[in-house]
Amino acid sequence: MVSKHNKKKRGPWREVWRRLKKNKMAMGGLTVMILLALIAIFAEYVAPYGFDDQNLANRFIGPSREYLFGTDNLGRDILSRIIYGSRVSLTVGFIAVGIALVIGGALGAVAAFYGGKVDNVIMRLVDIILAIPGMLLAISLAAALGPGLTNMMIAIGVGSIPGYARIVRSSVMTVKEQEYVEAARSVGASDLRIIMNHIIPNSLAPVIVQSTLGVAGAILSASALSFLGLGIKPPNPEWGGMLAGARQFIRDYWHMTTFPGLMIMITIYALNLLGDGLRDALDPRLRS
Amino acid sequence: MYKYILKRLLMMVPVLLGVIMVIFIIIEITPGDPARIMLGESATEEAVARMREEMGLNRNIVVRFLDYVRGVVLRFDFGTSYRTKQPVIGEIISRFPTTFKLAGLTTIISVVMGISLGIVSATKQYTIFDSLATGIALFGVSIPNFWQGLMSIIIFSIWLRWLPASGSYGPEYWILPAATLGTSASAVIMRMTRSSLLEVIRQDYIRTARSKGQTEMKVIMYHGLKNALIPVLTVIGMQFGFLLGGSVLIESVFAIPGLGKYMIDAIGQRDFPVVQGGVLFLAITFSFVNLFVDILYSYLDPRIKSQYKRDSKETHKKDIRQKEVLNGKQAQ
Numbered sequence: 105m106v107s108k109h110n111k112k113k114r115g116p117w118r119e120v121w122r123r124l125k126k127n128k129m130a131m132g133g134l135t136v137m138i139l140l141a142l143i144a145i146f147a148e149y150v151a152p153y154g155f156d157d158q159n160l161a162n163r164f165i166g167p168s169r170e171y172l173f174g175t176d177n178l179g180r181d182i183l184s185r186i187i188y189g190s191r192v193s194l195t196v197g198f199i200a201v202g203i204a205l206v207i208g209g210a211l212g213a214v215a216a217f218y219g220g221k222v223d224n225v226i227m228r229l230v231d232i233i234l235a236i237p238g239m240l241l242a243i244s245l246a247a248a249l250g251p252g253l254t255n256m257m258i259a260i261g262v263g264s265i266p267g268y269a270r271i272v273r274s275s276v277m278t279v280k281e282q283e284y285v286e287a288a289r290s291v292g293a294s295d296l297r298i299i300m301n302h303i304i305p306n307s308l309a310p311v312i313v314q315s316t317l318g319v320a321g322a323i324l325s326a327s328a329l330s331f332l333g334l335g336i337k338p339p340n341p342e343w344g345g346m347l348a349g350a351r352q353f354i355r356d357y358w359h360m361t362t363f364p365g366l367m368i369m370i371t372i373y374a375l376n377l378l379g380d381g382l383r384d385a386l387d388p389r390l391r392s
Numbered sequence: 393m394y395k396y397i398l399k400r401l402l403m404m405v406p407v408l409l410g411v412i413m414v415i416f417i418i419i420e421i422t423p424g425d426p427a428r429i430m431l432g433e434s435a436t437e438e439a440v441a442r443m444r445e446e447m448g449l450n451r452n453i454v455v456r457f458l459d460y461v462r463g464v465v466l467r468f469d470f471g472t473s474y475r476t477k478q479p480v481i482g483e484i485i486s487r488f489p490t491t492f493k494l495a496g497l498t499t500i501i502s503v504v505m506g507i508s509l510g511i512v513s514a515t516k517q518y519t520i521f522d523s524l525a526t527g528i529a530l531f532g533v534s535i536p537n538f539w540q541g542l543m544s545i546i547i548f549s550i551w552l553r554w555l556p557a558s559g560s561y562g563p564e565y566w567i568l569p570a571a572t573l574g575t576s577a578s579a580v581i582m583r584m585t586r587s588s589l590l591e592v593i594r595q596d597y598i599r600t601a602r603s604k605g606q607t608e609m610k611v612i613m614y615h616g617l618k619n620a621l622i623p624v625l626t627v628i629g630m631q632f633g634f635l636l637g638g639s640v641l642i643e644s645v646f647a648i649p650g651l652g653k654y655m656i657d658a659i660g661q662r663d664f665p666v667v668q669g670g671v672l673f674l675a676i677t678f679s680f681v682n683l684f685v686d687i688l689y690s691y692l693d694p695r696i697k698s699q700y701k702r703d704s705k706e707t708h709k710k711d712i713r714q715k716e717v718l719n720g721k722q723a724q
Contacts, residue, residue, distance in 0.1 A: 228406065228407075228410070229410070231407055231410075232407055232410030232411055232413075232414060233414065235407050235408075235410070235411050235675060235678065235679050235682075236411055236414065236671070236675040236678075237633035237634060237636055237637040237674065237675065237678055238634075238637065239634070239637030239638065239640065239641075240636065240637045240640070240671045240674055240675065241414075241671070243637075243640065243655070243659075243667065243671065244415065244418050244667060244668055244671040245418060247422075247659055247664055247667045247668075248418045248419070248421055248422040248664065248668075249421070250423070320534070324536055327536055328536065328538060328641055331538050331641070332640075332641070332644070332656055332659060333659060333660060334659060344536075344538075347538070347539060347542065350542075351542065354542060354545060354546060354550070355550055358546050358550075361539075361542045361543065361546060362543065362546075364539075365536060365539030365540075365542065365543065368536050368539060369531075369534055369535050369536065369539070372533075372534040372535075372536070373530065373531065373534040376530055376533060376534050377530065380530070
């Protein structure tokens with residue numbers, strides 16, 4: 105029923121948006137994310153230099169008017185590299201969560217909908233993946249698959265599957281028992297119709313919250329993998345990779361370490377604010 | 393009680409077998425012929441073929457998997473390093489105490505910080521202190537720990553010259569790594585304590601305790617905290633796994649000669665058996681820590697034990713549901 109209301113542009117989703125708008129912190133987070141997305145999309149126009157423009161005469165320059173965040177050991181503009189790097193981080197963040205959401209969500213929904221043996225088998229598999237700490241699984245997979253954007257997304261995505269499987273499962277299990285599902289069934293709606301029109305829209309709330317926070321986690325993992333040399337290959341800029349490159353110059357050039365990490369933190373902080381805000385907006389009962 | 397522990401141990405067996413299988417599959421999908429890597433690029437085809445035979449690489453994959461499981465379980469064979477040609481378990485065992493010390497120290501710090509800040513924040517809800525603490529906690533969750541490590545080296549070691557930047561030779565060497573690693577754990581524990589305690593202090597029995605004239609301190613500590621601690625304990629157990637993963641990065645940042653640094657150095661040298669052996673070892677450790685947390689539950693909450701006696705399956709499901717909810721709250 106939610107979906108029908110949604111088409112008419114009123115109803116619960118509008119209510120959620122109204123509540124979210126009141127939360128200044130969450131709106132701040134959303135604004136930062138929109139800005140970041142715009143910067144990533146229009147990197148060519150925003151960045152003052154190219155991400156691999158080397159100028160060996162201008163190595164290790166501190167923050168100045170010409171180079172706002174300074175330059176690195178090859179004389180590359182750090183600000184420009186951060187701007188181009190946002191493309192990698194955002195892509196990995198959203199696609200890794202997308203992979204985990206689609207696979208984990210499908211597994212969780214199937215487990216909850218059919219129950220019994222299917223449920224048991226799926227959830228035991230999920231238990232196994234969950235027994236391996238996420239960062240370690242990502243390191244292990246990334247080491248096996250080798251560096252690169254796609255492999256990094258797979259390595260991070262696989263580790264997040266169990267989280268989504270569990271959330272979707274418990275969410276669907278709650279919705280499945282509701283009276284409106286029984287009502288739909290009694291008037292002869294098909295399984296597919298029940299799933300699409302009733303179960304999915306009504307079990308979305310926790311999934312949306314988890315996904316927002318999940319993107320933050322994925323960006324963090326991606327930068328950690330790159331920092332360990334398991335992510336994007338140089339010269340392509342990635343925030344974690346830039347930190348790895350800055351490490352050997354840490355004693356003399358603080359600016360090389362400071363700005364890429366600051367960028368990671370701002371992004372994660374914005375996503376966490378947005379996720380917390382969404383949780384409050386989607387479930388007013390939690391706001392005690 | 394022993395029966396309960398025994399049952400939980402038995403329930404762990406299939407999960408651990410599954411973990412071993414996952415690592416086996418990851419090793420299988422790693423490109424490159426292990427025999428060729430062991431012998432080096434200059435080795436002849438015949439030598440490589442002989443080595444493959446010797447290492448049993450030509451056998452059926454199922455046979456190899458069973459052999460791998462047998463090796464891990466019976467001989468603690470976690471693989472052989474490409475570089476040193478030595479079993480990795482020796483190095484793992486000698487380095488693990490360092491990692492465990494770091495993770496344990498960090499856990500203690502973050503439990504003390506997290507729970508005490510959580511209590512104050514929950515009891516003083518809507519005050520400036522509460523908003524300040526929750527705001528800082530969100531920062532703690534958002535800061536990448538390896539970057540925090542690098543920045544604290546810049547600030548405390550290079551600029552202020554207060555603390556050493558790398559190595560582990562004395563107590564002062566542990567301050568920066570443990571503080572860095574503990575930030576996000578403290579923040580997560582603080583957030584959980586706060587929300588769990590907020591829920592509990594709205595219960596009827598808290599009102600009853602207050603109306604009987606108990607001091608506020610006693611109400612919060614005896615009646616509130618004891619009941620609020622169970623989800624917090626779950627988070628602490630899960631944080632320990634997170635810390636084992638995080639210690640890999642932090643050891644690398646602060647050059648602490650633990651298991652994590654061993655694994656990261658191995659990545660640079662493309663010595664993959666070390667990486668996978670280390671991950672497997674840490675995953676198994678994590679499973680045992682979780683078992684320990686589960687057993688602690690039954691001490692804290694007698695309902696769990698009695699329920700377990702009635703219907704062991706139900707309790708397990710309840711446990712899992714509880715963890716599910718927490719998983720949602722803990723996105724990292």
